[in-house]
Amino acid sequence: MTGAERIRTDIAHNARVWNYWLGGKDNYPVDRAVGDQVTGLYPSIGEVARADRAFLGRAVTHLAADAGVRQFLDIGTGLPTADNTHEVAQRVAPEARIVYVDNDPIVLTHARALLTSAPEGVTEYIDADARNPELILEAAARTLDLSRPVAVMMLGILNFVLDADEARSVVRTLMDAMPSGSHLVLTHPTLEPELGGEGNVAAMTFWNENATPPITARSRAEFTSFLDGLDVLEPGIVSCASWRFATASEVAQFGAVGRKP
Numbered sequence: 040m041t042g043a044e045r046i047r048t049d050i051a052h053n054a055r056v057w058n059y060w061l062g063g064k065d066n067y068p069v070d071r072a073v074g075d076q077v078t079g080l081y082p083s084i085g086e087v088a089r090a091d092r093a094f095l096g097r098a099v100t101h102l103a104a105d106a107g108v109r110q111f112l113d114i115g116t117g118l119p120t121a122d123n124t125h126e127v128a129q130r131v132a133p134e135a136r137i138v139y140v141d142n143d144p145i146v147l148t149h150a151r152a153l154l155t156s157a158p159e160g161v162t163e164y165i166d167a168d169a170r171n172p173e174l175i176l177e178a179a180a181r182t183l184d185l186s187r188p189v190a191v192m193m194l195g196i197l198n199f200v201l202d203a204d205e206a207r208s209v210v211r212t213l214m215d216a217m218p219s220g221s222h223l224v225l226t227h228p229t230l231e232p233e234l235g236g237e238g239n240v241a242a243m244t245f246w247n248e249n250a251t252p253p254i255t256a257r258s259r260a261e262f263t264s265f266l267d268g269l270d271v272l273e274p275g276i277v278s279c280a281s282w283r284f285a286t287a288s289e290v291a292q293f294g295a296v297g298r299k300p
Contacts, residue, residue, distance in 0.1 A: 051250035053199070054143045058118045060088040065118050065149065073250050081242035083235065087290045090280035091226050094294045095194055096122050097283050098224045101296070102190045103131035108222060110189045112179050112213075114169050115196025116141040119152040124192060125162045133157040138179045142168045169196050170205065172212040188220035195226050195292075199252050203261055210265045214299060221299045223269055226279045228292050230256045234278050236291035262293045269297030 051073035055066040059074045066074075078084050102108040109132055113124045116139040125137040139153050139162070147166055156162040163182040167174050176185070183189055191213050200206040214223055228243075230236040239256060247253045263276060272295075273283075279294025280286050 052143065052145065053250065053252060053254070054118050054141075054146055056250065057088055057195075058120065060085045061092060061120055063118060063120055065145065073246070076249070077242045077246060080245055081238050083238070083290060084242065086280070086288065087228070087292050090278070090290045091195055091292055091294075092120070092122070093284070094226060094279040094282055095124065095192070095224075096127050098294075098296055099124055099127040099190070099192075100131060101283065102222055102224075103128045103135060106188075106220075106222065106298075108188055108190045108220075109135050110183045110187060111135065111137045111192060112140065112175075112183065112189050113137060113192040114140040114175065114213075115193060115199075116146060116153065116164075117143075117195075118146055119149050123153060125153065125156060125160070129157040129160050133159040136161040136183055138163045138165060138182050140165045140167050140169070140175055140179075142166055169193070169209060170200060172209050176213065176216050185216060186218055188222070189217050190222045190224060191217065192224045193226075194224065195228070197225070197265065198228050198254050198256065201253060201255050203257070203264075207264055207267075211267075214269070217299055219299055223266065223297045223299075225262070225265055225296075226292050226294045227262050227265075228254070228256045229258065229262065231259055231291065234289055234291040234293075239291055256291075257293075259293070262295070266295060266297040268299070270300055272296045272298060 055070040056074045059066040128135040150164040165178045276295045278289035282294040
């Protein structure tokens with residue numbers, strides 16, 4: 040079955056709704072309807088989407104410009120939009136190599152937009168589920184040199200791995216395969232009241248009843264556990280909106296970058 044044949048237009052899907060919240064056009068009426076309903080329940084969801092995207096830009100820029108990272112493994116890529124990982128990284132280092140991973144059929148159909156690399160660098164796309172890190176590592180090794188530092192990007196993806204132990208196992212398998220100097224870049228929704236997350240409860244319940252895939256929020260302690268064994272870069276675990284950025288409008292989405300010692 041091709042990617043196009045796997046696309047369902049009768050139920051809202053995260054990649055397309057996220058694209059809608061970011062102002063994109065790769066979505067269907069059902070996605071916009073659910074997106075509007077979620078926004079009615081949780082008005083700051085659009086800010087979350089934009090803050091998550093801006094965090095990606097700051098994190099990748101730091102890793103490429105300051106940490107010297109030249110390889111990126113972006114899992115849970117989502118639909119192409121402005122300032123994708125390879126565009127940000129290759130703006131700093133044209134020779135950077137980027138592998139995108141997603142199993143959403145609509146993302147697959149748009150993957151060619153993610154494969155426009157600078158001549159000096161490389162971009163590749165893997166059709167795989169985040170729950171299968173061994174397959175991801177095997178496929179990524181065809182493009183990336185896993186003996187050299189890699190930035191593993193998992194923005195807004197572990198919230199779709201509902202079992203916390205499984206989510207931790209995915210992260211551990213990926214990072215165990217990476218050498219010293221590699222980084223893990225994470226964002227994750229939370230219900231923590233310190234970030235205004237309590238407003239997310241009704242929106243997530245509605246989402247899980249009307250859209251796919253189902254989602255879960257996690258506490259600060261659960262999010263922290265994904266970074267076990269890594270040196271968490273300053274400013275630590277914060278709202279992704281305020282990671283290395285001065286803002287008065289935090290969002291209920293944790294963001295952090297950890298370095299493998």
